Amino acid sequence: MRIPLDWLKEFVPVRWPAQDLAHRLTMAGLETAVVGGDLEVAVTPNRGDCLSVLGIAREVSALQGRVLSFKKTTAPKGGEAIKKCLKVQVQDRKGCPRYMARLIRGVAIKPSPAWMQKRLEAVGIRPVNNVVDCTNYLLAELGHPHHAFDSRFLRGDTIVVRREKAGTKFKTLDGETRECEPADLFICDEQGPVALAGILGGANSEVRPDTKDIVLEAAFFDPQRIHATAKRLKISTESSYRFERGVDPNGVENALHRVCQLIMQTAGGLPSRDWIDLYPNKIRPKQINLPAAEVKRILGLPIAPAQIKKILKSLGIAGTIPTWRSDLTRPIDLIEETARIYGYDKIPESRPRITVGLQEKPKGRGLYQAAARCLTGLGFTEGCHLGFVGEREVGDKGVALSNPLSADQTHLRDSLVPGLVKSALFNANRQVQSLKLFEWGKVFRWENGKVKEDRCLGLLAFGNEWPSQWQIKPKPVDFFTLKGALTRLFQAWGLEPFETEAQSQGEAVVLWQGVSIGRIDFLNLEVPMYVCEISLEKIIKNYQTQPAIFKPISPFPFVERDLALVVDSALPAQKIGEAIRQAGPPWLETFRVFDLYKGEGIEAGKKSIAFSLRYASKDRTLTNEEVNRAHEALTAHLEKTLPAKLR
Amino acid sequence: MIEELRAKIKTIQEKALQEIAALQNLQDWQNTKARILGQKGSLTQILKTLGGLSPAERPALGRLVNEVKREIERRLQDIQKTLEETKRRQVLKEKAVDVTLPGLALPQGRRHPIRRVMEEIEEIFLGMGFSIFEGPDVETDYYNFEALNFPKEHPARDMQDTFYIGLRTLRQGSGQATDHGLRTKEKEQLLLRTHTSPVQIRVMEKQKPPLYMIAPGTVYRHDDDVTHSPMFHQVEGLMVDTDITLGDLKGVLHHFCAAVFGTDREVRFRPSFFPFVEPGAEVDISCALCKKRGCRVCGGSGWLEILGAGMVHPAVFEHVKIDPKRYSGFAFGMGVERIAMLKYGIDDIRLFYEGDMRFLEQF
Structure with a gap:
C-alpha cells in the first residue's frame, strides 16, 4: 500500500527522513x-488496521514513543430528519453488526478537485467523480469503505441488509453478473439487491453524472463473510480487502461524518439532520492481562513492567485493547507488540540447552543417500521433476487436482517415468547424445478412499554407455545397463539380490523377495531409451541396517573351469544357473556368465552360453583330479537335464 | 710353472677387463660372466689347476686368483648397473606415451542442486541435535491450516494459494468416474500441503517435549513464474522445550545462516506474521553482492529474506495438547530453492525442474 508522506504528516509529525522511517517501520x-x-508498505493480513494513512500514522507515532492524538470530525449539520425519507432493517445481524446511513440532497456531480485526484492517484485509485472520490479518499485515509447510492434508484424507502436465495443473479457496477449463494450478504431495497455488501455496489444504483441525492452507507461487516464471498466470486476490491481484514466497528461513525464533510466540500448538497445507526450489540474494547514474567519467558529478556506499559500505551493499549486492533486477543499478542516496538534487534541472541537423546531420522533416508552415492558413481545424474502430469499420463487410480494450473498439469504423477522421459527428450533435443538419469520421489494413487503415497526410484538411459573417449570404443546402452545399475545398487544397500522376469519383448518385471516391485522397459521413442522404476516401500519397510558379518578368508587357492553350453535360445540363463548351483559340488564357490553367442556354428534356435566356474574349498586345497571329476559330472548332468550340449 | 701361471692369470685378467669394458647389453654381460666365472670359465679353469701346485706355492697363487676374481666381479657389478639403467631407459623410451592425452574418462553423475542443498541443511541441524521427520504431501485442511491456527475465511490463508484434490477420477476412455469417498467436513478436505509445517503437528500429536526436529519435503502452491514454482521444497523446523525463548530462536538461526552462507554475512530479525507463530519473525541476511548498498538481487534493500520463523503460537500447542504455560518453542521454515538460488546465483526457479544437463552438470 502506498502512503504519501505529506498525507501522513497531516496526522503525525515525522521525526525521521523517509529512508529512516521506512527502515524503522520495516x-x-x-x-x-x-x-x-512516498512509502510503499507491505501490510501482513493480520494488520487490517494498517491499511490507511491513519493506521500507519498510529504506528509511526508509537515508534516515536507516544500515542497518536487523533481529532474526530464533528458531524456536519443538516436539514430534514432522516426517518422521513429512509429506513434501514438489518435482517442478518451476524453478518452486519453495525450499519449507518445518511442522506445528502442536492449534490453536483463533477470531477473532484485536483488535490484530491492527485492523492488518489498517488495511492493507486483512479478518480471517478467527486462523490465516489470522496468515499475512496476516506478509504485511503481512515481505512473505512463507504458506498454511495443514487437515492433515485432505491425502490421504496427501506434499505434491508440480508441474504438472498441461492442462484440470485446480480449485476455489480463493474458490469459482471454474479450468481450468489445463500451465505452472501446483500444490501437490498424493497425490490431486491442494490449492492453486494462490503464488496461492490450494484449497477442499478450507482452514482451517475446527473445524480442529485445520495444515500451514504458506512458499516461494519463480518470479515469472514466478506472473505468467503469475495474469494468465491474472485473479486477483490479496496472495500472487500479492508472489510475482510477487519475495520474498526467503533470508527464507523467518525468516518461517516468525515466523508459527509468531504462531499459537502467538493460536491455541495445538504445532509439530513440526523443519521441512522443500527448497532444493537456494541463491540467493546477487551482487556488482556499480561504478566511481566510471561514476557521474559517468551522473549528471554526481562523488560521492566514500566517499559512494557509505555510501549503498549504508545500503541493505544492502556488497560483495554482498542477495537481497531481485532488481531490482539491473547497475552502472546501483547508480547509480540512489546517485542516489535522494543526492537527484535535489541533482544540478545542465546543458545538453548538441550536434552541429549538419540536423534530420529526417517527410515528411507539412509537408503536414499546410499542410492545417490552409488548411482552418481555409476554416471547417473539426479533429476527432480514437477510432480504434476496430464490426464493421459496417469492410470485409473490417478489423483486429480480440482484446481489445476494448466491442462498438462491436471493430476499428481503416478509414476516417475513421464518426468524422466520429458527430461531425456528435453536434452536429446538440445544435442545431448547420451544420458543417464535417476530420480527418487513420491508417486500418488487412490487406494480405498485414501491417497497412497509411494516412494519410487526411477532410472533412465539412452545413447552410449560411457563418455566417448579416445581409448574405449562406444557401446550403446541397453537393458543390461539398467539391470546392472540396479544390481550394483542392491549390493550397495546390502540387500539380497532381485530377480528379473521377462514380460514380453524387452520388458521385464523386477522381483524382490518373490514380489514384483517394479519393471525395466524399453521405450521406442524418437530417441530410443530404457527406463526402470521400482517402488521402494517394501524395501524401506524391510530394511534393517545390519552390519555385514565377517567371513574368515580362506587360505586355500581356487580353481577355475569354463563351461560352454549350447542350449535352446529360449532357455533363461537364470534356469541354467539354478541347475549349476543345484548339481555342482558344495565347494562350487561362484560362477558367472562370460560369453553368449548365437550365429555361425550354432544351430538355429540355439545359443551358446559360457560360464566360468570357481571351485574352492574352505578346508583344503582341491586336487586337479577331484575338480575335473566334479566338473565333468556337472557337465554330464547339465547335458542330460537341461538339455544342453557341450560346445 | 708358477710364472707361467701368473702370466696366464694376468692375460685372463686383462682380457676379461677389456671385454667387460666393451659390454653393450645385459645378454652379452651374462655370456661374458659365464665365460670367465662360470663352471667352465677361464678363471675357474685356472683355479682347478692350482691343485697341482706344491702346498708352498698354492696360497700365493690362490690369493692372486681370488684377487683377480674379485676385481672382475666388481667390474661386472659396476657395468651391470650401467647396463640395467640403459636398458630401463630404453624400455621407457619404447613405451613412451603422450602424457598430455586425457586420462580415462570415468562416468560421474551429479546430485541435483536442490537435494544437495537440502542435505546440507539437514546436516547442519543434525549437528545441532535436531531429528528429521517426514509427512505426507497430500494433507487435510486440518493439518495444513486449522491446527496451525489459520482461522477459517481469514486472508492469511490466501498467502498460500492451495491446490485441492478432486475426489473423483475419470476412467480413461470410458468417461466413467470413480468416487473416492466424499469428504463433507472442511477439516477433512484433501489438499497438497502448502508448507511442511503440518509435520510439526503430526509429530507433536505423538511426541511430547523436549522436541528438536526438522521436516524437509516437497510443498505445492498455486503459483507459477520466474521466482515461484507450483512445486518446491521446504525445510521446516521446530524446537520445543521448557524455557525456549525468542533469544534462542535468534541464536540457533544465526548459527544456521552462518553455516550456510558464511560467517561474514550479517543476519537480521524483523517482526512478521505467520498464523502459527507469535511473535513472528522474518530472517534476512545481508546481500553479498552489494554489501548492503542495495542492488538488483536484493531489490535495493541490501537484505535478502531467507527464513520465516517465530515462537510457537499457544493455539498450536493447544491443538496438540501441549501445555503452553509449561513449554515454549520456536518454529522456522525456509524454501530450499530460494537458498539454492542465492547460494549458486540462479535467477530462474524453473531451471531446477527441466532436467537440462547444461544446468545440472554445473553442480
Whole structure:
C-alpha cells in the first residue's frame, strides 16, 4: 500500500527522513520501501488496521514513543430528519453488526478537485467523480469503505441488509453478473439487491453524472463473510480487502461524518439532520492481562513492567485493547507488540540447552543417500521433476487436482517415468547424445478412499554407455545397463539380490523377495531409451541396517573351469544357473556368465552360453583330479537335464 | 710353472677387463660372466689347476686368483648397473606415451542442486541435535491450516494459494468416474500441503517435549513464474522445550545462516506474521553482492529474506495438547530453492525442474 508522506504528516509529525522511517517501520513488522518519495508498505493480513494513512500514522507515532492524538470530525449539520425519507432493517445481524446511513440532497456531480485526484492517484485509485472520490479518499485515509447510492434508484424507502436465495443473479457496477449463494450478504431495497455488501455496489444504483441525492452507507461487516464471498466470486476490491481484514466497528461513525464533510466540500448538497445507526450489540474494547514474567519467558529478556506499559500505551493499549486492533486477543499478542516496538534487534541472541537423546531420522533416508552415492558413481545424474502430469499420463487410480494450473498439469504423477522421459527428450533435443538419469520421489494413487503415497526410484538411459573417449570404443546402452545399475545398487544397500522376469519383448518385471516391485522397459521413442522404476516401500519397510558379518578368508587357492553350453535360445540363463548351483559340488564357490553367442556354428534356435566356474574349498586345497571329476559330472548332468550340449 | 701361471692369470685378467669394458647389453654381460666365472670359465679353469701346485706355492697363487676374481666381479657389478639403467631407459623410451592425452574418462553423475542443498541443511541441524521427520504431501485442511491456527475465511490463508484434490477420477476412455469417498467436513478436505509445517503437528500429536526436529519435503502452491514454482521444497523446523525463548530462536538461526552462507554475512530479525507463530519473525541476511548498498538481487534493500520463523503460537500447542504455560518453542521454515538460488546465483526457479544437463552438470 502506498502512503504519501505529506498525507501522513497531516496526522503525525515525522521525526525521521523517509529512508529512516521506512527502515524503522520495516523493523517493526511493516515492510516498507521508499518509492518516489512516498512509502510503499507491505501490510501482513493480520494488520487490517494498517491499511490507511491513519493506521500507519498510529504506528509511526508509537515508534516515536507516544500515542497518536487523533481529532474526530464533528458531524456536519443538516436539514430534514432522516426517518422521513429512509429506513434501514438489518435482517442478518451476524453478518452486519453495525450499519449507518445518511442522506445528502442536492449534490453536483463533477470531477473532484485536483488535490484530491492527485492523492488518489498517488495511492493507486483512479478518480471517478467527486462523490465516489470522496468515499475512496476516506478509504485511503481512515481505512473505512463507504458506498454511495443514487437515492433515485432505491425502490421504496427501506434499505434491508440480508441474504438472498441461492442462484440470485446480480449485476455489480463493474458490469459482471454474479450468481450468489445463500451465505452472501446483500444490501437490498424493497425490490431486491442494490449492492453486494462490503464488496461492490450494484449497477442499478450507482452514482451517475446527473445524480442529485445520495444515500451514504458506512458499516461494519463480518470479515469472514466478506472473505468467503469475495474469494468465491474472485473479486477483490479496496472495500472487500479492508472489510475482510477487519475495520474498526467503533470508527464507523467518525468516518461517516468525515466523508459527509468531504462531499459537502467538493460536491455541495445538504445532509439530513440526523443519521441512522443500527448497532444493537456494541463491540467493546477487551482487556488482556499480561504478566511481566510471561514476557521474559517468551522473549528471554526481562523488560521492566514500566517499559512494557509505555510501549503498549504508545500503541493505544492502556488497560483495554482498542477495537481497531481485532488481531490482539491473547497475552502472546501483547508480547509480540512489546517485542516489535522494543526492537527484535535489541533482544540478545542465546543458545538453548538441550536434552541429549538419540536423534530420529526417517527410515528411507539412509537408503536414499546410499542410492545417490552409488548411482552418481555409476554416471547417473539426479533429476527432480514437477510432480504434476496430464490426464493421459496417469492410470485409473490417478489423483486429480480440482484446481489445476494448466491442462498438462491436471493430476499428481503416478509414476516417475513421464518426468524422466520429458527430461531425456528435453536434452536429446538440445544435442545431448547420451544420458543417464535417476530420480527418487513420491508417486500418488487412490487406494480405498485414501491417497497412497509411494516412494519410487526411477532410472533412465539412452545413447552410449560411457563418455566417448579416445581409448574405449562406444557401446550403446541397453537393458543390461539398467539391470546392472540396479544390481550394483542392491549390493550397495546390502540387500539380497532381485530377480528379473521377462514380460514380453524387452520388458521385464523386477522381483524382490518373490514380489514384483517394479519393471525395466524399453521405450521406442524418437530417441530410443530404457527406463526402470521400482517402488521402494517394501524395501524401506524391510530394511534393517545390519552390519555385514565377517567371513574368515580362506587360505586355500581356487580353481577355475569354463563351461560352454549350447542350449535352446529360449532357455533363461537364470534356469541354467539354478541347475549349476543345484548339481555342482558344495565347494562350487561362484560362477558367472562370460560369453553368449548365437550365429555361425550354432544351430538355429540355439545359443551358446559360457560360464566360468570357481571351485574352492574352505578346508583344503582341491586336487586337479577331484575338480575335473566334479566338473565333468556337472557337465554330464547339465547335458542330460537341461538339455544342453557341450560346445 | 708358477710364472707361467701368473702370466696366464694376468692375460685372463686383462682380457676379461677389456671385454667387460666393451659390454653393450645385459645378454652379452651374462655370456661374458659365464665365460670367465662360470663352471667352465677361464678363471675357474685356472683355479682347478692350482691343485697341482706344491702346498708352498698354492696360497700365493690362490690369493692372486681370488684377487683377480674379485676385481672382475666388481667390474661386472659396476657395468651391470650401467647396463640395467640403459636398458630401463630404453624400455621407457619404447613405451613412451603422450602424457598430455586425457586420462580415462570415468562416468560421474551429479546430485541435483536442490537435494544437495537440502542435505546440507539437514546436516547442519543434525549437528545441532535436531531429528528429521517426514509427512505426507497430500494433507487435510486440518493439518495444513486449522491446527496451525489459520482461522477459517481469514486472508492469511490466501498467502498460500492451495491446490485441492478432486475426489473423483475419470476412467480413461470410458468417461466413467470413480468416487473416492466424499469428504463433507472442511477439516477433512484433501489438499497438497502448502508448507511442511503440518509435520510439526503430526509429530507433536505423538511426541511430547523436549522436541528438536526438522521436516524437509516437497510443498505445492498455486503459483507459477520466474521466482515461484507450483512445486518446491521446504525445510521446516521446530524446537520445543521448557524455557525456549525468542533469544534462542535468534541464536540457533544465526548459527544456521552462518553455516550456510558464511560467517561474514550479517543476519537480521524483523517482526512478521505467520498464523502459527507469535511473535513472528522474518530472517534476512545481508546481500553479498552489494554489501548492503542495495542492488538488483536484493531489490535495493541490501537484505535478502531467507527464513520465516517465530515462537510457537499457544493455539498450536493447544491443538496438540501441549501445555503452553509449561513449554515454549520456536518454529522456522525456509524454501530450499530460494537458498539454492542465492547460494549458486540462479535467477530462474524453473531451471531446477527441466532436467537440462547444461544446468545440472554445473553442480
